[in-house]
Amino acid sequence: MKSKDLIRFAASAIAAHPMRSALTSLGVVIGVAAVVMMTSIGLGAQQRVMSAISGLGSNLIIVSPAASRSGFAAQAAGSDISITGADAEAIAKQVEGVAAVAPTVRGQAQLAAEGTNWNSRIEGVTPDYLVARDLTIGQGRMFDDREARQGRTVAVIGTTVARELFGEADPLGKRIRVGSSPFQVVGVLTSKGQSGFGQDQDDIVLGPLPAVRSRVVGRRVKGDTVQTIYIKAASEDDLSRVQEDATTLLRERHRIREGEDDDFQAQNMASILQASQAATATFTILLAAVAAVSLVVGGVGIMNIMLVAVTERTREIGLRMAVGAKRSDILIQFALESVALSLAGGILGLLIGIGGALLIAKLGSWPMAIPSWAAPLSLGFSMAVGLVFGAYPSWQASRLDPIEALRRE
Amino acid sequence: MIAFRDLKKTYQMGDETVAALAGVSLSFPRGSYLAITGPSGSGKSTLMNILGGLDRPTSGQYLFEDEDVSHLDDDGLAHFRNQRIGFVFQSFQLLPRYSALQNVELPMVYAGIEVKERRERAAEMLAKVGLADRRHHRPTQMSGGQQQRVAIARSLANNPDLLLADEPTGALDSSTGKDVMALFEQLNSEGLTVILVTHDANVAARARRRVGFRDGLIVSDEGAKS
Ligand SMILES: Nc1ncnc2c1ncn2[C@@H]1O[C@H](COP(=O)(O)OP(=O)(O)OP(=O)(O)O)[C@@H](O)[C@H]1O
Ligand SMILES: [Mg+2]
Numbered sequence: 001m002k003s004k005d006l007i008r009f010a011a012s013a014i015a016a017h018p019m020r021s022a023l024t025s026l027g028v029v030i031g032v033a034a035v036v037m038m039t040s041i042g043l044g045a046q047q048r049v050m051s052a053i054s055g056l057g058s059n060l061i062i063v064s065p066a067a068s069r070s071g072f073a074a075q076a077a078g079s080d081i082s083i084t085g086a087d088a089e090a091i092a093k094q095v096e097g098v099a100a101v102a103p104t105v106r107g108q109a110q111l112a113a114e115g116t117n118w119n120s121r122i123e124g125v126t127p128d129y130l131v132a133r134d135l136t137i138g139q140g141r142m143f144d145d146r147e148a149r150q151g152r153t154v155a156v157i158g159t160t161v162a163r164e165l166f167g168e169a170d171p172l173g174k175r176i177r178v179g180s181s182p183f184q185v186v187g188v189l190t191s192k193g194q195s196g197f198g199q200d201q202d203d204i205v206l207g208p209l210p211a212v213r214s215r216v217v218g219r220r221v222k223g224d225t226v227q228t229i230y231i232k233a234a235s236e237d238d239l240s241r242v243q244e245d246a247t248t249l250l251r252e253r254h255r256i257r258e259g260e261d262d263d264f265q266a267q268n269m270a271s272i273l274q275a276s277q278a279a280t281a282t283f284t285i286l287l288a289a290v291a292a293v294s295l296v297v298g299g300v301g302i303m304n305i306m307l308v309a310v311t312e313r314t315r316e317i318g319l320r321m322a323v324g325a326k327r328s329d330i331l332i333q334f335a336l337e338s339v340a341l342s343l344a345g346g347i348l349g350l351l352i353g354i355g356g357a358l359l360i361a362k363l364g365s366w367p368m369a370i371p372s373w374a375a376p377l378s379l380g381f382s383m384a385v386g387l388v389f390g391a392y393p394s395w396q397a398s399r400l401d402p403i404e405a406l407r408r409e
Numbered sequence: 410m411i412a413f414r415d416l417k418k419t420y421q422m423g424d425e426t427v428a429a430l431a432g433v434s435l436s437f438p439r440g441s442y443l444a445i446t447g448p449s450g451s452g453k454s455t456l457m458n459i460l461g462g463l464d465r466p467t468s469g470q471y472l473f474e475d476e477d478v479s480h481l482d483d484d485g486l487a488h489f490r491n492q493r494i495g496f497v498f499q500s501f502q503l504l505p506r507y508s509a510l511q512n513v514e515l516p517m518v519y520a521g522i523e524v525k526e527r528r529e530r531a532a533e534m535l536a537k538v539g540l541a542d543r544r545h546h547r548p549t550q551m552s553g554g555q556q557q558r559v560a561i562a563r564s565l566a567n568n569p570d571l572l573l574a575d576e577p578t579g580a581l582d583s584s585t586g587k588d589v590m591a592l593f594e595q596l597n598s599e600g601l602t603v604i605l606v607t608h609d610a611n612v613a614a615r616a617r618r619r620v621g622f623r624d625g626l627i628v629s630d631e632g633a634k635s
Binding site: 001002005012013016315316318319320321322323324325326327328329402403406 | 458461463464483484487488490491492496498502504506515516518519520521563567
């Protein structure tokens with residue numbers, strides 16, 4: 001017999017009980033939809049983290065006050081911030097293989113220029129900051145070390161700030177008020193777009209560290225302390241050694257005894273990446289377990305209904321055999337039915353999963369990331385489920401004795 | 410020529426052995442018209458099932474033309490049923506989901522015949538049994554006599570060599586039964602070999618050859634030479 005006739009038989013049997021078929025597939029629908037949705041969300045999250053991490057700049061080590069003490073309350077009090085500009089200088093001088101060290105303070109400030117207001121992030125940095133964070137100047141120039149030391153109130157702004165404050169006009173040389181202090185714009189950064197964390201990286205003002213500390217974030221950052229020291233290693237090979245050396249140096253400088261915890265935290269991209277990959281791996285295993293369980297549940301549902309179908313249609317099977325169906329024809333017909341039920345569930349589940357992922361991406365302004373293997377894998381798996389769980393009922397159907405089957409009521 | 414020799418069919422029921430067929434032999438040429446009669450449980454249906462390739466004898470030989478059917482495997486028997494045999498059952502055995510036309514098509518599907526060709530032939534067979542206008546009716550939308558005629562059309566679909574009808578009028582009233590019998594006689598007159606099982610003496614009387622069964626044995630065989 002012809003395969004298209006087998007498909008026709010299977011399709012007509014499924015269509016004969018639309019409601020039952022739909023309910024039978026539901027398990028697979030839910031399983032596949034859940035898996036597709038979760039992987040999409042997981043992948044989106046991962047991509048976001050990855051781009052956030054790589055957005056920080058390459059070969060970067062980020063030193064910040066110890067996590068336990070870096071809460072907002074502690075920072076606001078200004079008392080517990082443990083890293084200083086002197087620390088940064090020491091690292092620059094004493095640790096080898098360092099391309100740039102950039103101590104940073106930051107705050108949020110109201111900007112004003114030519115009657116326009118804008119609220120933005122302001123960071124007090126040294127010129128090395130550009131190197132550390134892989135930033136470049138698009139227009140104008142970066143302030144230099146001398147200007148910084150002299151406490152000059154000059155600023156480099158991001159393109160978003162330039163647009164919001166000056167529109168199409170050239171911002172170079174213009175004055176902006178940051179909080180209550182006037183700064184002069186000397187440069188505009190090259191646009192970097194959105195960061196992986198969903199932050200507009202062009203919505204920023206960079207000023208010399210001393211000036212920003214004293215005039216903008218003064219109340220919160222006392223003395224020589226800074227909030228972050230960015231260290232850029234000269235190469236990837238140097239990265240972990242630079243981190244170790246810097247850690248040792250800081251422990252010495254902070255007089256931390258052996259066995260005591262660091263009062264700062266040094267992280268590099270590789271370690272952040274590793275942590276995020278470990279999290280992803282755990283998530284993937286969890287997901288695989290959920291997928292396996294839901295597909296097995298779906299499969300058992302299909303097997304159950306197929307067993308019912310074989311019992312109900314015993315006479316039909318006997319008759320088909322009587323008019324010339326081979327055992328293999330019966331086997332294939334029922335296996336096809338089971339695979340079709342499961343595959344239909346898989347297709348529907350895939351569509352629902354993609355729809356759900358799109359919706360979540362839209363609502364949560366989350367990057368949309370449906371893995372390329374979602375479609376082939378979920379369809380492959382649902383087919384396999386249909387085949388595996390349909391095998392026993394189909395085999396039973398094909399082993400029926402035609403005479404007994406015809407006699408069945 | 411179709412011939413079987415010393416066919417036995419026994420069933421093991423616990424310690425007891427039940428002989429549904431206790432050794433029957435018969436031969437008949439193409440174009441024969443046989444009526445098998447006998448009391449209930451005498452082995453008529455058992456013989457029909459073996460002749461139709463639905464069952465295998467416990468022992469004995471069954472020759473269909475030159476083919477030894479008793480040695481065919483499952484697939485071989487399926488092919489034999491499909492190509493050589495037309496079956497008509499007492500309870501019609503139509504698939505309720507399918508239209509008359511689709512029911513008649515079924516044996517041709519398993520023969521691998523193309524859709525267009527088998528539609529045409531199915532329509533032709535339905536016309537032959539007088540149901541040209543009932544093609545798209547489902548079994549539940551037809552009377553018993555009509556259903557049995559659809560079943561006959563189906564049995565003819567692959568142009569069989571032997572038509573087996575096990576009490577084909579058993580579920581029909583007498584006048585519908587007569588119509589169905591007339592159809593068999595017409596088919597036989599066109600050259601088709603027909604074997605039918607019946608409890609109706611009048612029906613049996615019209616057959617050219619009448620074979621009587623009792624306790625799994627042939628006890629009478631009349632009209633063989635006519
Ligand atoms: N699967 C089976 N297992 C055991 N015994 C069986 C089986 N099939 C048939 N028999 C026995 O074989 C004998 C012959 O049965 P068969 O169906 O051939 O009778 P029959 O002549 O067709 O009777 P009826 O006129 O009632 O249809 C009966 O005694 C029956 O009980
Ligand atoms: Mg019988």
